[in-house]
Amino acid sequence: NAGVTQTPKFQVLKTGQSMTLQCAQDMNHNSMYWYRQDPGMGLRLIYYSASEGTTDKGEVPNGYNVSRLNKREFSLRLESAAPSQTSVYFCASSERFQSGLKAREQYFGPGTRLTVT
Amino acid sequence: KNQVEQSPQSLIILEGKNCTLQCNYTVSPFSNLRWYKQDTGRGPVSLTIMTFSENTKSNGRYTATLDADTKQSSLHITASQLSDSASYICVVSAAPPNSGYSTLTFGKGTMLLVSP
Numbered sequence: 368n369a370g371v372t373q374t375p376k377f378q379v380l381k382t383g384q385s386m387t388l389q390c391a392q393d394m395n396h397n398s399m400y401w402y403r404q405d406p407g408m409g410l411r412l413i414y415y416s417a418s419e420g421t422t423d424k425g426e427v428p429n430g431y432n433v434s435r436l437n438k439r440e441f442s443l444r445l446e447s448a449a450p451s452q453t454s455v456y457f458c459a460s461s462e463r464f465q466s467g468l469k470a471r472e473q474y475f476g477p478g479t480r481l482t483v484t
Numbered sequence: 485k486n487q488v489e490q491s492p493q494s495l496i497i498l499e500g501k502n503c504t505l506q507c508n509y510t511v512s513p514f515s516n517l518r519w520y521k522q523d524t525g526r527g528p529v530s531l532t533i534m535t536f537s538e539n540t541k542s543n544g545r546y547t548a549t550l551d552a553d554t555k556q557s558s559l560h561i562t563a564s565q566l567s568d569s570a571s572y573i574c575v576v577s578a579a580p581p582n583s584g585y586s587t588l589t590f591g592k593g594t595m596l597l598v599s600p
Contacts, residue, residue, distance in 0.1 A: 409591050
């Protein structure tokens, strides 16, 4: 199993350009997440998808859109990139959270390092 | 606002020595606490998960403790190895009753360097 894969690994964009970050998981997980990690800060949730067909905003959704293409794939789109979106982006997946049951482990991908100039 | 504070911010120890990393949190309603290891340039990898009723959990040379009363956790690394050099992130999960979802609050991490 590859686990969680992300493409591309690195990307440089000019302000105003658009791009899509791809994420796929082969663990048959229901839930998927997009985070960003900035220097001196903890990971922050951008968007998540609790199950196929649903998406919800996280802590920092402005400037991003997501698509849960199918159970395996969850993409993150920057429509008009800004320098403030320079960051490392992580995708993660887990079994669907259910109250009262065992905590669901989140598995992270290797990250995409994005620079917006 | 849910918060997770970690200390120290960074730490250098000699190979073979032990160390303890600290985590204090104000997260409600508490569901579980996780410790992750993040190597440079890689995604976080889970070390332990503890729920309210668990006060200690081990994973090899890593032992996590949880005091839910004082809202503190520690991660103890025994007989450190060069490969332990990484950022260690404390993550606390909150789960509103009957909501069907949980949220994670991440600490900023403690950067550990194990020196030969």
